[in-house]
Amino acid sequence: MRVEGSSPSQVTGYRAAPSRAGGEVFAPEGATQATVAAPAGPIATASAIDALLALQAAGDSLGAKKKVLRRGRALLDTLDEMQSDMLAGRVSEGRLNQLLALIGQAREHVAPGLDSLLDDIELRARVELAKFGRFAGL
Numbered sequence: 001m002r003v004e005g006s007s008p009s010q011v012t013g014y015r016a017a018p019s020r021a022g023g024e025v026f027a028p029e030g031a032t033q034a035t036v037a038a039p040a041g042p043i044a045t046a047s048a049i050d051a052l053l054a055l056q057a058a059g060d061s062l063g064a065k066k067k068v069l070r071r072g073r074a075l076l077d078t079l080d081e082m083q084s085d086m087l088a089g090r091v092s093e094g095r096l097n098q099l100l101a102l103i104g105q106a107r108e109h110v111a112p113g114l115d116s117l118l119d120d121i122e123l124r125a126r127v128e129l130a131k132f133g134r135f136a137g138l
Contacts, residue, residue, distance in 0.1 A: 068108070071102065071105055071106050072106065074102055075099075075102045075103070075106050078095065078098055078099050078102055079099070079121070081095060082095055082096075082099065091128055093129065093132050093134065096125050096128050096129050096132075097129070099125045100122065100125050100126070100129075103118050103121060103122045103125070106118060
């Protein structure tokens with residue numbers, strides 16, 4: 001089949017747009033530049049997002065446990081150093097202040113027995129500071 005008499009003026013809805021090479025390219029009316037659609041990325045499933053959120057929550061609890069362990073070890077180390085100082089017959093005011101600061105950080109208010117023990121240690125440290133003439137926290 002042969003098509004005769006087709007010229008740019010007979011085609012409706014299209015006009016010629018200049019190409020880079022200098023020739024003419026057909027484009028729809030009103031369109032000045034062709035837009036390229038971006039390729040679609042992979043779709044994350046809800047279960048993958050839930051798994052990521054669960055991992056983040058687990059990471060927070062592990063970080064909190066490490067923090068509590070670090071505080072507990074620091075408190076025990078300070079108590080050991082104070083024991084050595086007391087056996088030598090001297091207790092430094094700086095070490096007592098350090099102990100009070102660590103006790104303030106160590107309170108979690110989740111274990112009544114632990115809080116009671118920390119209260120006893122804090123009271124003893126305040127008594128020792130009072131012997132130096134310092135009344136901490138008052």
